[in-house]
Amino acid sequence: MADFKNTKEGRLVARKYADILHLSRPEPPAKHPRMSITNRAKIFSPFAALRGFDDEISNEGARKLLVKKVELSDEEKNNLSDKLLQVKRGMKVVVRYFVRTTENTGKYMSLTGTAVMIDPVYRELKVMQDSGRKAVGIEKELPVVIPFDDISDLAGEGITNIEDYLGIEKYSDEI
Numbered sequence: 001m002a003d004f005k006n007t008k009e010g011r012l013v014a015r016k017y018a019d020i021l022h023l024s025r026p027e028p029p030a031k032h033p034r035m036s037i038t039n040r041a042k043i044f045s046p047f048a049a050l051r052g053f054d055d056e057i058s059n060e061g062a063r064k065l066l067v068k069k070v071e072l073s074d075e076e077k078n079n080l081s082d083k084l085l086q087v088k089r090g091m092k093v094v095v096r097y098f099v100r101t102t103e104n105t106g107k108y109m110s111l112t113g114t115a116v117m118i119d120p121v122y123r124e125l126k127v128m129q130d131s132g133r134k135a136v137g138i139e140k141e142l143p144v145v146i147p148f149d150d151i152s153d154l155a156g157e158g159i160t161n162i163e164d165y166l167g168i169e170k171y172s173d174e175i
Contacts (some may be wrong), residue, residue, distance in 0.1 A: 001004070069098045072152065082162035083154045084118065091115045093156035095127060097146045101104040108152065115156075117141045123148040 004010040014021065028034055072080065087093060100106040113127040122162050126143040163169075 061134055062107070063101075066101060066107055068105055069100070069150075070152065079162075080151060080154060082152075083159050084148065085162075086159045087115050087118055087125070087156065088158075089115060089117065089152070091156055091158060092129060092130075093154060093159070095125065095146055095151060096151060096153040098150045100150075104112070113144070125151065 005014065091114070093113065095111045095113075096108060097111070098106050099109055111127055111129060113129040116126040116128050118125055125146045125148065127146065128141065128143045
């Protein structure tokens with residue numbers, strides 16, 4: 001846009017308000033001092049007119065994102081079993097698992113943490129979630145217990161292909 005002062009409208013405005021344009025900003029009376037910039041900013045900050053509305057919206061969205069559990073193939077189950085054999089206590093792992101919310105549906109979640117225990121009897125993996133902050137008033141966090149049947153993927157430091165882990169060379173037909 002062109003310089004407003006040099007336009008026809010700008011010259012009209014300057015002529016109309018010529019008597020006050022050069023004056024400084026008026027000082028407020030002593031009874032009503034100027035508000036600081038930080039307090040002034042608080043006036044225009046957003047507020048929650050409907051308490052809990054944001055939570056309700058996110059919960060509704062989460063309910064619509066529920067999926068059915070995907071059954072793993074036999075090969076995928078074997079690979080997962082091989083990976084579970086390599087998990088040791090104290091190992092950093094990333095687990096993708098299914099959390100059931102209704103009888104037929106749920107959601108997939110990923111958890112990064114430290115393996116606390118593998119229970120072959122109850123077929124569970126216990127992982128202490130890595131969190132950068134401690135909860136106030138709670139001395140120790142509880143581990144997340146994940147049933148083997150709900151695990152869809154597992155990765156971590158030291159978890160490799162089972163052939164590499166066992167030192168088995170792959171069979172080749174090139175003889």
